[in-house]
Amino acid sequence: MYSTHFLDLPPLRSAGGSVTLPGSKSISNRVLLLAALSAGETTLHDLLDSDDTRVMLAALETLGCGIERLGGHSVKVRGLAGALPVKAAYLFLGNAGTAMRPLTAALALLAAQQGGKFELRGIARMHERPIGDLVDGLRQLGCPVDYLGNDGYPPLRLGTGETAALQLDAPIRVRGNVSSQFLTALLLALPLVASQDIQIEVVGELISKPYIEITLKLLARFGVTVKREGWQRFIIPAGSRYTSPGSLHVEGDASSASYFVALGAIAESEQGITIQGVGLDSIQGDIRFVEAAQAMGAVVTGSANSLQIRRGAWPLKAIDLDCNHIPDAAMTLAVMALYADGTTTLRNIESWRVKETDRIAAMACELRKLGASVEEGQDYIKVTPPAADGWRAASIHTYDDHRVAMCFSLAAFNPVRLPLRIEDPKCVAKTFPDYFEALFSVVQADAEDIPVICVDGPTASGKGTLASQLAARLGYELLDSGALYRVTAHAALQAGLTLEAGDEAAIAELARALPVSFDGDRVLLSGQDVTDAIRSETGGMNASKVSVLPAVRAALVELQHGFRRLPGLVADGRDMGTVIFPEAPLKVFLNASAEQRAVRRHKQLISKGVSARLEDLLADLKERDLRDTTRKSAPLLPAQDALPLDNSELGIEESVQLVLSWWEGRRPFQGA
């Protein structure tokens, strides 16, 4: 996951390959609860790992349910078979609506039936999210429920510790036009107490039917078949009992699929995009996004559990669509509209106004930043793409809304090759923590569009420190080119070679196929951790010796170019700006006095428990400087367009901030 303040996407060119989607949030939390309420053990595979599911798992453990994490995205749940081993508990449910509502219903009923007492709380925002309709329904059933804060909102106390008689004769009436999660909560909970037929009556038109359908299908997997009359009446048959299906795979999230369906429709591609984990048999309503994408031009084929998408019509075809059936995925259509041949109108989307943010206002504002013309109504949005010369490099504000962040990433395919900034990219954690990693695994940019920041300079000037900080703040890849010379020298010595010109060809051959890999800050040679060996002062001196040999330098060029990957690169070395990435948009030449550098290195070594004499270090460092600056091949010199930075008097953070401000000055996102 990218936890940076922002993530800059270079202009993207094409796409192709396969992505596996994280599990559906709605399904994950429903099956966790169902498995916990069932008799028997259930192994759940492909669960979503997110804030909401973590909260649910913790709550179930508190309630005495056995949870065994099997690694990957699998857990084994030992069900409670409807019994309450823990009769009193305090549950903190964060901001997880998909945990708060169903747990409220289930625990209120079980507390009344078995004499329990539970307190359910969340974060402040959770205490502003209404729950009154559900509480009214539970009170009709005879469950004692108390508001501990404001009436109509969590926190709640469920039960009194005594049993209470349940009234199951009269139909329970719930309003259909409020959150379908209340109806889902009752449907999940009532089979626990179905000593007789129990009826739920929906008053008014039921919204979000696809989500109720998911609930009913999952109940059936756990052995409970609810009868329904249209969408107005649901009957839970007497004697219903949850039984474990043994194991169950959670489908990939169909709303998350929309970004990759759109990607397939937008990007040039030889092989197309394949989505694994969700397909045409999906039980999720948002799978119907596929039809909307097809109407805009996507060519989609699929099987039960996967989808293949290719670009069809280009430009995309503008559409006019009622999006009531796919409210979440429809945001993706608003971004696809940037590539359409006219004005796209998305109607019946008033629910966007009350989601994570006012999504109609948010989409309109951000689309306009890109240059689109947007008309916004109470329940619709009309998007007209920018003219070819009307596109702007925008910094997209994401409103703590995962879907805004994900759908706008597709604007990086703009035809005028402008980069795009996504603010607060970690907001995708709500449903798809590794969204950007998944995106980068299937998209390509032209190498010259992938930005490189070069940090060159002499030993102990702070290059490594500065470069790794820059990479961390920008979410960029890091190239520690010195490590490659260090590993080459190490491999040469291991192979019995000298580090002199006589062995140049042999060392170069080794370097050309160097089996080096990086694992965090560990350096591996043929899978063996050689970090400590190469990071020694002798390792540095040996590197300096092999780095003089032109054939060795040439042999390492391709390996270094390979580090230029999405979304960008910070490269640290001696010749990054002069030889390896001469067209890099920012080059920094770092320096500090030899004495300062010797003191820094001395401190660094002492802190690692390595004893060293300052005078020796100063002499070594001067020797290395001399060799690096006077060698014939790629000597240590500032590139002509490098910005010098003498950090003798600057702290680390000051240096980092200064270079970040230089970088910002070269980015096109004005006023970001």
Ligand SMILES: Nc1ncnc2c1ncn2[C@@H]1O[C@H](COP(=O)(O)OP(=O)(O)O)[C@@H](O)[C@H]1O
């Ligand atoms: N601007 C700075 N001010 C003070 N110390 C620094 C600064 N930059 C780096 N250092 C310290 O100097 C030492 C050498 O830095 P390092 O990044 O390893 O240098 P290089 O990669 O250029 O050899 C480290 O202990 C680091 O914490």
Ligand SMILES: Nc1ccn([C@@H]2O[C@H](COP(=O)(O)OP(=O)(O)O)[C@@H](O)[C@H]2O)c(=O)n1
């Ligand atoms: N791009 C590079 C990087 C390192 N090197 C050589 O490799 C040696 C070790 O590099 P390094 O960056 O790991 O060393 P320090 O600056 O951290 O001491 C340097 O002294 C250079 O001689 C190089 O020639 N070109």
